[in-house]
Amino acid sequence: MSRGLSIALVVAFTTVALVAIGTVWPIDTARMMAGSSLASGGSSPESAISKLLAQIGSREWNEAYESLANHSEFTEADFIRDINGGYPSLRTYATLSDFSIQPLHASQSEGLYRANLHWSSVVGLFQESRDLHVVSEDGQWRVAWPIVIEQRVPPQVIPVNYLRWDVIYRSSADDWGAQNAEAPHVHIVDMRPVDRGSGVSILGELLDDDTVPAFVTVKSTLIGKHNEILGTEDAFDKVSHILLPKEVTPFRIDFPNISLSQVDSIRMDPFSSLISASADPVIAIENQQFSGVPDGKLTGELRNESGEIVNIAHVLSTFYDNRGQLVWVGDSYENRALLPNLPARFSISVPPDIAGKVSTFRVITSAYSSSPS
Amino acid sequence: MIRFLATGSVLLLATQALFASGLQVHRSVVAGQTIAIAMEGSGKGQLYIVGPGGAVERDVQLGGVASIAPDELSSAGHYSAFLVSSDSTASADFDIVPASVPATLNFLARPSRLPVSLPDGIGGVAFVFDAYRNLILQSVPVRFELSLKDASPEVRTVPSSLGVAWIQMNSSPRAGKASFAATAGDASSLRILQEVPGDPCQLHMSAHAVGDRLHVQTDPLRDCTGNPVADGTVVTFTEVDAGNRSAVDAPLKNGVAQADMPAVKGAIVSVAAGEVLGNQLHWSGGQ
Numbered sequence: 001m002s003r004g005l006s007i008a009l010v011v012a013f014t015t016v017a018l019v020a021i022g023t024v025w026p027i028d029t030a031r032m033m034a035g036s037s038l039a040s041g042g043s044s045p046e047s048a049i050s051k052l053l054a055q056i057g058s059r060e061w062n063e064a065y066e067s068l069a070n071h072s073e074f075t076e077a078d079f080i081r082d083i084n085g086g087y088p089s090l091r092t093y094a095t096l097s098d099f100s101i102q103p104l105h106a107s108q109s110e111g112l113y114r115a116n117l118h119w120s121s122v123v124g125l126f127q128e129s130r131d132l133h134v135v136s137e138d139g140q141w142r143v144a145w146p147i148v149i150e151q152r153v154p155p156q157v158i159p160v161n162y163l164r165w166d167v168i169y170r171s172s173a174d175d176w177g178a179q180n181a182e183a184p185h186v187h188i189v190d191m192r193p194v195d196r197g198s199g200v201s202i203l204g205e206l207l208d209d210d211t212v213p214a215f216v217t218v219k220s221t222l223i224g225k226h227n228e229i230l231g232t233e234d235a236f237d238k239v240s241h242i243l244l245p246k247e248v249t250p251f252r253i254d255f256p257n258i259s260l261s262q263v264d265s266i267r268m269d270p271f272s273s274l275i276s277a278s279a280d281p282v283i284a285i286e287n288q289q290f291s292g293v294p295d296g297k298l299t300g301e302l303r304n305e306s307g308e309i310v311n312i313a314h315v316l317s318t319f320y321d322n323r324g325q326l327v328w329v330g331d332s333y334e335n336r337a338l339l340p341n342l343p344a345r346f347s348i349s350v351p352p353d354i355a356g357k358v359s360t361f362r363v364i365t366s367a368y369s370s371s372p373s
Numbered sequence: 374m375i376r377f378l379a380t381g382s383v384l385l386l387a388t389q390a391l392f393a394s395g396l397q398v399h400r401s402v403v404a405g406q407t408i409a410i411a412m413e414g415s416g417k418g419q420l421y422i423v424g425p426g427g428a429v430e431r432d433v434q435l436g437g438v439a440s441i442a443p444d445e446l447s448s449a450g451h452y453s454a455f456l457v458s459s460d461s462t463a464s465a466d467f468d469i470v471p472a473s474v475p476a477t478l479n480f481l482a483r484p485s486r487l488p489v490s491l492p493d494g495i496g497g498v499a500f501v502f503d504a505y506r507n508l509i510l511q512s513v514p515v516r517f518e519l520s521l522k523d524a525s526p527e528v529r530t531v532p533s534s535l536g537v538a539w540i541q542m543n544s545s546p547r548a549g550k551a552s553f554a555a556t557a558g559d560a561s562s563l564r565i566l567q568e569v570p571g572d573p574c575q576l577h578m579s580a581h582a583v584g585d586r587l588h589v590q591t592d593p594l595r596d597c598t599g600n601p602v603a604d605g606t607v608v609t610f611t612e613v614d615a616g617n618r619s620a621v622d623a624p625l626k627n628g629v630a631q632a633d634m635p636a637v638k639g640a641i642v643s644v645a646a647g648e649v650l651g652n653q654l655h656w657s658g659g660q
Binding site: 161175176178181182212213246247279282283284286300305364365 | 481483484486572604607616618620624
């Protein structure tokens with residue numbers, strides 16, 4: 001009994017001590033999650049930035065805007081549009097999950113800090129860096145926000161030669177001999193497993209060999225040496241799910257915690273079905289450049305050549321070695337909406353050990369629009 | 374389950390009647406006709422008929438004739454009739470056979486979409502039924518007709534075997550919606566097949582400057598039999614200049630694909646659709 005009481009007292013004391021430590025010296029993330037009320041209120045450059053980012057994280061737009069040193073230079077709506085995007089996009093629904101602050105320059109009255117913002121979205125994390133200028137005013141540090149006024153498309157009518165497919169399926173009123181509209185013919189034109197140390201990745205390319213658009217998925221099953229199933233995964237978002245006729249998409253299927261030496265055979269299951277689809281928008285991928293080692297980055301610009309606003313653009317790239325063999329499939333999302341004829345930069349990272357093998361690459365995009373015209 | 378309709382007329386076509394323990398019924402009755410069962414004796418009894426299409430129970434007066442209407446029994450198959458009275462039980466077997474006149478066809482045509490000029494690419498299977506959805510087992514001629522607008526149809530007639538007739542036909546060299554019809558007697562069924570063009574046979578593009586952009590456009594694309602390539606087919610334009618690469622996947626619209634690319638002097642622009650490569654252009658800044 002007395003031993004149990006002792007344990008309870010130790011646990012209670014430890015809990016109280018940890019809560020006190022966390023309250024007095026909170027980490028940035030905890031400070032942000034707690035909201036601005038716990039922030040120290042701009043007594044130092046770091047605390048001013050942390051307070052501002054905490055307010056952005058909790059979407060306290062008015063408080064964040066009013067706290068800015070340069071808020072007279074732009075409106076609150078401009079500030080919100082800069083962070084959320086002027087058109088619905090990936091960042092509109094993203095939340096600031098974490099941030100870190102790195103000093104670049106500091107003096108008694110001003111400083112320059114790099115804020116690395118980690119946004120959490122439905123397709124994973126994306127990162128953004130902002131260089132924040134902080135100034136001391138009346139003993140309080142305030143952040144001058146580096147506003148980026150998002151480009152707008154002037155009101156206009158853009159004629160589009162619209163090409164679209166719709167599907168009428170078999171209904172219960174049809175007799176049993178009536179055939180359904182046939183699923184599109186797709187096939188895998190290339191496939192290669194690679195051992196990544198932390199797991200196995202299946203890389204490949206899938207072709208819509210038909211004359212109609214296809215909704216595609218690819219599933220893979222790894223089979224072990226004793227005919228046991230080691231795992232089944234699909235490409236999830238490492239594939240372009242809608243293919244136009246004769247279009248090829250790369251795909252990558254990751255199997256974490258499996259070694260290629262365990263694998264005896266691989267079963268691939270491409271699946272296709274008819275889908276109502278549009279041939280628009282057409283997105284050009286310009287100025288593609290691969291930096292090679294040590295950066296391992298493929299960069300370029302997306303240019304929406306249609307009149308439709310693309311809310312989310314997904315860029316997928318296949319990388320080949322000098323023998324034309326697949327070595328990697330990478331992707332990235334554009335977190336701002338893609339407006340007609342306004343270029344937007346993208347970047348796809350390639351693992352350093354693979355970057356040295358890359359000789360050529362092929363890039364495709366897929367587009368998601370919330371309000372097609 | 375196959376369902377039947379009754380005609381109401383009484384016509385016994387059987388060549389042989391069955392007599393068994395006071396129960397008389399014709400051995401074979403055509404579906405859709407009333408079944409007449411004569412019962413010997415006197416007094417009251419119960420008549421039971423059991424078969425693949427259902428069962429009938431009826432109170433009957435012995436010494437008379439029980440009539441079973443087509444809406445009660447018309448499924449083809451083997452039936453047994455039982456007459457139960459207070460002092461005896463009699464039974465007899467008979468068959469209901471399909472009518473010989475086709476009334477409906479179930480027609481399976483595969484595939485619903487196929488390339489042009491494909492030998493034996495189209496398969497058609499027709500199942501021939503009478504008015505009561507009984508499969509007509511005796512051979513009947515089934516006419517298959519594959520026709521495309523503004524072209525003479527391809528017609529072939531095939532006798533059915535055990536209720537089924539089938540055929541394989543070539544897809545036509547012209548793309549379009551083909552009507553594929555099967556006809557037996559007055560019964561017919563129509564399916565629509567899409568005969569689609571093949572891959573581009575030749576791919577050629579031209580380019581001209583529009584402001585600071587280069588407008589590239591293909592000639593109308595046709596397959597090797599002269600059909601316009603399907604709209605929506607992706608054509609890839611690629612521009613390479615000193616390590617810089619730009620690419621556009623543009624879908625065909627009205628047979629033509631077009632895109633705008635950066636106008637870079639000295640750039641080489643190429644075009645491809647699927648596995649077909651087109652011409653290359655060296656952009657020197659002119660027209």
